[in-house]
Amino acid sequence: MGKRDMDRREFIGGSAALAGSLAVAQPALAQSAELSFFYPVAVGGPITKLIDSYAAGFEKDNPTIKVKPIYAGTYQETIVKALTAHKSGTPPVLSVLLSTDMFTLIDEEAIVPFDPFIKTEDDKKWLSGFFPGFMENSQTGGKTWGIPFQRSTVVLYWNKELFKEAGLDPEKPPTNWAQQLEFAQKLTKRDAAGNTSQWGIQIPSSGFPYWLFQGLTTQAGAILANAAGDKTDYANPGVVEALQYWVDLAQKYKVHPPGIVEWGTTPRDFFEKKVAMMWTTTGNLTNVRANAKFPFGVGVLPAGKKPGSPTGGGNFYLSKKASPAEQEAAFKFVRWITTPERAAQWSADTGYVAVTPAAYETEAMKKYVADFPQALVARDQLPTAVAELSTHENQRVAKALNDGLQAAITGTKQPAQAMADAQAEAERILKAYR
Amino acid sequence: MSNRATATIHGWLLLLPAMACLALFTHWPAIASFVDSFMSTPRARRPARFVGLDNYQQMLADPIFWKAMANNLWFATGTIPASIALALLMAVWVNDKIAGRTLVRMAYFTPTILPMIAVANIWLFFFTPQYGLLEQIVAAFGGRSTNWLGSQDTALYAVTIVAIWKEAGFFMIFYLAALQAIPPSLGEAAAIEGASRWTFFRRVQFPLLMPTTLFVLINAVINAFRMIDHIFVMTRGGPDNATTLLLFYIYQVGFGFWDTSYAAALTCVLLLLLALVAFVQYGWLERRTHYQ
Numbered sequence: 001m002g003k004r005d006m007d008r009r010e011f012i013g014g015s016a017a018l019a020g021s022l023a024v025a026q027p028a029l030a031q032s033a034e035l036s037f038f039y040p041v042a043v044g045g046p047i048t049k050l051i052d053s054y055a056a057g058f059e060k061d062n063p064t065i066k067v068k069p070i071y072a073g074t075y076q077e078t079i080v081k082a083l084t085a086h087k088s089g090t091p092p093v094l095s096v097l098l099s100t101d102m103f104t105l106i107d108e109e110a111i112v113p114f115d116p117f118i119k120t121e122d123d124k125k126w127l128s129g130f131f132p133g134f135m136e137n138s139q140t141g142g143k144t145w146g147i148p149f150q151r152s153t154v155v156l157y158w159n160k161e162l163f164k165e166a167g168l169d170p171e172k173p174p175t176n177w178a179q180q181l182e183f184a185q186k187l188t189k190r191d192a193a194g195n196t197s198q199w200g201i202q203i204p205s206s207g208f209p210y211w212l213f214q215g216l217t218t219q220a221g222a223i224l225a226n227a228a229g230d231k232t233d234y235a236n237p238g239v240v241e242a243l244q245y246w247v248d249l250a251q252k253y254k255v256h257p258p259g260i261v262e263w264g265t266t267p268r269d270f271f272e273k274k275v276a277m278m279w280t281t282t283g284n285l286t287n288v289r290a291n292a293k294f295p296f297g298v299g300v301l302p303a304g305k306k307p308g309s310p311t312g313g314g315n316f317y318l319s320k321k322a323s324p325a326e327q328e329a330a331f332k333f334v335r336w337i338t339t340p341e342r343a344a345q346w347s348a349d350t351g352y353v354a355v356t357p358a359a360y361e362t363e364a365m366k367k368y369v370a371d372f373p374q375a376l377v378a379r380d381q382l383p384t385a386v387a388e389l390s391t392h393e394n395q396r397v398a399k400a401l402n403d404g405l406q407a408a409i410t411g412t413k414q415p416a417q418a419m420a421d422a423q424a425e426a427e428r429i430l431k432a433y434r
Numbered sequence: 435m436s437n438r439a440t441a442t443i444h445g446w447l448l449l450l451p452a453m454a455c456l457a458l459f460t461h462w463p464a465i466a467s468f469v470d471s472f473m474s475t476p477r478a479r480r481p482a483r484f485v486g487l488d489n490y491q492q493m494l495a496d497p498i499f500w501k502a503m504a505n506n507l508w509f510a511t512g513t514i515p516a517s518i519a520l521a522l523l524m525a526v527w528v529n530d531k532i533a534g535r536t537l538v539r540m541a542y543f544t545p546t547i548l549p550m551i552a553v554a555n556i557w558l559f560f561f562t563p564q565y566g567l568l569e570q571i572v573a574a575f576g577g578r579s580t581n582w583l584g585s586q587d588t589a590l591y592a593v594t595i596v597a598i599w600k601e602a603g604f605f606m607i608f609y610l611a612a613l614q615a616i617p618p619s620l621g622e623a624a625a626i627e628g629a630s631r632w633t634f635f636r637r638v639q640f641p642l643l644m645p646t647t648l649f650v651l652i653n654a655v656i657n658a659f660r661m662i663d664h665i666f667v668m669t670r671g672g673p674d675n676a677t678t679l680l681l682f683y684i685y686q687v688g689f690g691f692w693d694t695s696y697a698a699a700l701t702c703v704l705l706l707l708l709a710l711v712a713f714v715q716y717g718w719l720e721r722r723t724h725y726q
Contacts, residue, residue, distance in 0.1 A: 080689045104692070109478035197564075206672060258585070259584030265558065265559070269562075274565060410673045
């Protein structure tokens with residue numbers, strides 16, 4: 001009985017205090033807002049801790065805004081949660097989702113463009129300050145729907161020790177397709193029975209093979225989808241040529257493991273010296289730095305007809321169902337976290353590419369790359385980078401390509417046939433959007 | 435009010451919470467899915483409208499649906515008899531007075547208490563080409579390296595084996611409990627008659643275990659069709675849909691593509707399939723089962 005009394009007393013006292021503070025803080029309250037925001041974790045490292053510290057830092061600078069970051073799983077899980085919340089009526093004000101989900105989010109009327117918030121000259125300067133390569137997946141129809149945050153590209157990692165053993169210059173990675181094959185042949189070790197103990201090269205093909213494949217297609221001079229996101233070009237001869245090259249590495253030259261190669265275990269294969277060169281995201285940089293027991297190099301992807309890589313990763317999106325005050329607060333947060341100093345910090349903490357050139361001019365970044373020059377490769381690759389494959393009904397259109405790629409890699413379809421089938425399926429889905 | 439009426443009201447009141455939950459979380463979603471399967475998927479600018487059997491027609495022409503269906507049937511045929519037989523074998527074994535019985539029982543049961551996601555991650559490394567556990571065993575016998583999860587020929591078998599490994603320990607517990615419930619006098623009588631161990635198992639133990647077998651069978655069938663978690667971790671349905679099971683495909687259509695009404699139609703097919711199986715099991719098998 002006594003306990004309950006006390007609870008009630010506390011409750012009454014508490015609400016009286018609350019009412020009092022409300023009365024005092026009335027003018028400030030008009031501008032205050034709570035900012036809920038969903039974010040995924042897609043690479044190794046203490047990402048949740050980092051995000052929490054950024055939120056606390058922002059609250060210190062903006063006492064009227066309360067930031068509530070919510071870890072929502074992988075990219076895939078995060079968009080499922082964000083869209084479900086949108087459909088039920090109470091979505092997070094801000095979310096970090098794949099840049100390629102832009103069209104899906106527009107079609108669901110889940111997000112608003114950032115343009116109405118760009119008012120001053122300073123705002124305009126800020127918006128034009130991002131790497132143009134990252135804006136390709138953030139703008140469509142003359143509007144800006146996403147702000148780049150945790151962005152990446154595909155890069156080549158190589159084991160310098162194994163290069164030396166094979167009689168190659170450990171400081172010189174392959175620069176074109178022919179050289180890549182030649183190096184891979186020298187780096188592949190086979191015993192008398194034909195069993196391979198060390199592969200020359202590995203390009204993962206599970207989960208989202210289209211992303212790594214887009215490196216090859218860009219180098220072959222092909223573009224997978226148009227900017228409006230309503231047309232794909234999967235059956236382009238360049239695309240087929242790129243797929244043939246990938247398939248040949250495994251099936252004809254046997255310098256690449258056969259079958260589907262796991263995205264998640266590829267870095268481990270590299271640490272275990274089962275593979276001498278691997279393609280993976282620059283977001284794995286901090287992971288590789290911590291776990292590779294040998295000197296390693298990071299380089300731009302070898303060129304085919306030309307050099308190239310897709311960009312990837314996540315953007316900030318602004319919920320349509322949030323109130324204007326909440327949206328304004330979210331905009332403030334996005335501007336705050338993309339300042340050069342913080343973008344540099346984020347890049348050093350994770351391995352992601354800093355989203356603005358200005359971030360690379362900061363003292364902190366200069367110090368970081370002086371100690372670890374490999375961190376600059378992803379940035380240097382940006383001028384030749386293209387937008388990641390993104391269309392209306394993105395997941396379904398990408399799956400058509402993924403299935404075709406896996407069919408060719410596992411040898412059930414010829415590359416030309418696999419790409420023709422994928423194109424037919426994508427065409428069927430996208431027809432409704434033209 | 436008569437005693438009888440009060441008892442009836444009490445009875446219904448006691449049932450009410452469970453019934454409300456059942457209706458809310460089982461019956462209502464099933465009915466809603468059935469209704470939705472005849473509508474188009476609502477989009478922001480285009481509300482849902484009645485489309486009749488369109489979703490079902492789309493299904494008939496959808497090669498991935500047929501692939502998922504075939505995969506699921508193979509998966510069921512692979513997991514159900516194998517996991518039940520293995521469970522029975524293990525239960526009979528650890529029922530006997532063998533040395534270290536508790537340890538063996540625990541070892542068999544461990545897979546059951548591990549979360550599926552953890553299990554899948556462990557097996558992912560078992561299956562890793564070149565240095566995974568399986569590869570090392572194969573290599574020790576001079577075999578060639580295989581990409582178990584990355585090849586169309588082996589991927590479905592690989593995920594099937596994980597399911598059997600996970601299920602067998604769980605079913606073993608039921609069999610073990612049932613075996614312990616068989617009166618020891620039957621075993622003594624068989625011993626006096628001079629019956630062999632195999633005869634005793636075939637003529638006494640196995641028939642007495644039939645109710646358990648039926649229960650385990652129903653569970654095994656349900657599990658075979660609701661298996662999804664280790665597919666996520668190990669293959670994501672690949673390569674080229676070789677390991678796409680029905681529920682995984684429903685998830686992909688519903689939450690990956692947001693084509694909710696097509697997902698509803700797929701769900702109805704899954705429900706129908708399970709209802710058919712339940713009908714066979716309760717209508718036919720149960721009549722052939724002898725309870726003690």
